[in-house]
Amino acid sequence: MKKEDDIIIKNANQILTIQANELGIIENGTIVIKNGKIDAVGKDSQVRIPHSKFRIIDATGCVVMPGFVDCHTHLVFAGDRANEFALRLAGKTYKAIQKAGGGIMATVHQTRKATEEELYQLARKRIDSVIEWGTTTIEIKSGYGLDTKQELKILRVIKRLQEDDKITIIPTFLGAHSIPTGKKKRDYINEITQKMIPSVAKQKLARFCDVFCENFVFNAQEAKEILQCGKEYGLIPKIHADEIEQSGGACVAGEVGAISAEHLLYPSSIGLKKMKENNVTAVLLPTTSLFLQSKDRPPIEAMRKLGLRIALGSDFNPGTSMIYQMPIVIALACLLYRLTIPEALIGATLNAAGSLGLADKIGSLSVGKQADIIILDIPNYQHIPYQFGRNFIKTVIRKGKILKS
Numbered sequence: 132m133k134k135e136d137d138i139i140i141k142n143a144n145q146i147l148t149i150q151a152n153e154l155g156i157i158e159n160g161t162i163v164i165k166n167g168k169i170d171a172v173g174k175d176s177q178v179r180i181p182h183s184k185f186r187i188i189d190a191t192g193c194v195v196m197p198g199f200v201d202c203h204t205h206l207v208f209a210g211d212r213a214n215e216f217a218l219r220l221a222g223k224t225y226k227a228i229q230k231a232g233g234g235i236m237a238t239v240h241q242t243r244k245a246t247e248e249e250l251y252q253l254a255r256k257r258i259d260s261v262i263e264w265g266t267t268t269i270e271i272k273s274g275y276g277l278d279t280k281q282e283l284k285i286l287r288v289i290k291r292l293q294e295d296d297k298i299t300i301i302p303t304f305l306g307a308h309s310i311p312t313g314k315k316k317r318d319y320i321n322e323i324t325q326k327m328i329p330s331v332a333k334q335k336l337a338r339f340c341d342v343f344c345e346n347f348v349f350n351a352q353e354a355k356e357i358l359q360c361g362k363e364y365g366l367i368p369k370i371h372a373d374e375i376e377q378s379g380g381a382c383v384a385g386e387v388g389a390i391s392a393e394h395l396l397y398p399s400s401i402g403l404k405k406m407k408e409n410n411v412t413a414v415l416l417p418t419t420s421l422f423l424q425s426k427d428r429p430p431i432e433a434m435r436k437l438g439l440r441i442a443l444g445s446d447f448n449p450g451t452s453m454i455y456q457m458p459i460v461i462a463l464a465c466l467l468y469r470l471t472i473p474e475a476l477i478g479a480t481l482n483a484a485g486s487l488g489l490a491d492k493i494g495s496l497s498v499g500k501q502a503d504i505i506i507l508d509i510p511n512y513q514h515i516p517y518q519f520g521r522n523f524i525k526t527v528i529r530k531g532k533i534l535k536s
Contacts, residue, residue: 138164138531139185140195140504141175145511147196148172149481149495154473154512162195164502167531172496188526190506194514196476197494198267198503198529199457200483203393203414203444205305206261206271207254207288210241212450216422225375225423225451226347235275235309238449242275242285250288257447257455258297262534264456265524267503268299268484268493270444272341274308277319279326282306286336298529299503301487303369304328304337307349307357320353324360332364338488339390340366344373344380351379358387367488373397374419385409391442391486394419395429403430407437412486415470415478416446417463418454428468441474442482458523462516472513502531 140162148155161178163171171178215233228234242250261269271289276282282304289302306327310316331337340361344354358368368387372380374394381398385405392406393414406413415429434441443464447455454460457479464475484494493503506526509518527535
């Protein structure tokens with residue numbers, strides 16, 4: 132009897148196997164999927180087709196590549212901040228909106244009012260939309276609760292989404308997203324380190340601990356304190372670094388041995404060197420630059436010269452990036468940040484997987500890896516950023532199961 136996860140994809144115009152620094156293109160290629168993993172990949176003429184019953188997918192005229200890995204999102208939230216979008220168009224800055232009671236706290240108020248079930252239903256619909264655009268792995272941060280009870284509520288929603296097992300979901304604790312209204316910063320940091328982190332670790336609700344490191348939120352020393360505490364409880368450090376201004380976040384990433392530093396519009400050269408020395412992935416979020424109309428860009432050339440690993444995420448959130456479509460993220464990385472197309476594609480797959488500690492399982496197409504594969508209705512990979520805004524994702528496969536066809 133034919134098994135659902137035994138599949139042969141054949142006749143692909145191009146297979147992007149994705150290697151460390153190259154796309155690893157196979158023209159006229161075939162992939163064999165067995166028991167949810169890649170059993171063979173190569174040219175049509177070289178891959179031996181099994182005699183047992185497999186489902187055949189004809190990829191003639193298409194590109195086949197790993198499923199996208201979105202390594203930075205804030206997908207669980209209630210409400211919206213469309214009014215802030217309009218305010219920014221009228222000239223208001225991120226910091227001014229935040230100081231006036233908008234920004235992150237506006238979403239916190241709406242998310243606190245929502246029940247766990249309401250948040251789950253909202254997030255589940257977003258996951259369905261993410262799948263339609265080819266994402267098979269996604270990181271989701273908390274951070275719209277900003278007290279112990281509410282942060283745990285959001286993380287339980289993320290856990291429930293994980294248990295649905297539609298796509299791979301990686302949870303990150305971001306209690307240090309902002310300072311809640313009515314609390315002193317030191318009191319809130321104590322709540323994070325003495326209550327939140329121990330509770331998150333005990334209930335096994337997150338893999339990573341993140342901090343929004345900016346001078347007007349949590350400064351470098353405070354971020355370091357929180358991340359070190361997370362490490363003591365087994366949470367791997369991540370950090371929002373140097374997004375609004377130079378805050379020392381990149382330096383903190385290197386000093387605490389973070390797996391990634393994210394945003395990085397204004398990192399110091401010393402910070403970038405520390406990141407390289409400690410194998411920290413640079414996660415870039417071009418959609419946020421678009422939404423915030425930032426004139427500055429990350430120091431891409433300095434990152435290249437250092438040999439930093441560059442990953443891409445959507446930063447999907449209600450305030451500064453309502454974009455979850457990874458093909459659009461890739462296009463913006465090329466258009467706004469001047470990444471090459473191969474850099475952007477590797478950044479949205481293998482390097483993004485690396486920023487989540489999953490590069491040994493996903494992010495590239497090689498024998499033994501999880502069969503997370505997408506088929507794109509385009510003639511070659513250059514059309515991914517070129518056909519900006521079009522959903523050319525024809526088929527989505529995760530662990531050998533077809534999610535979209």
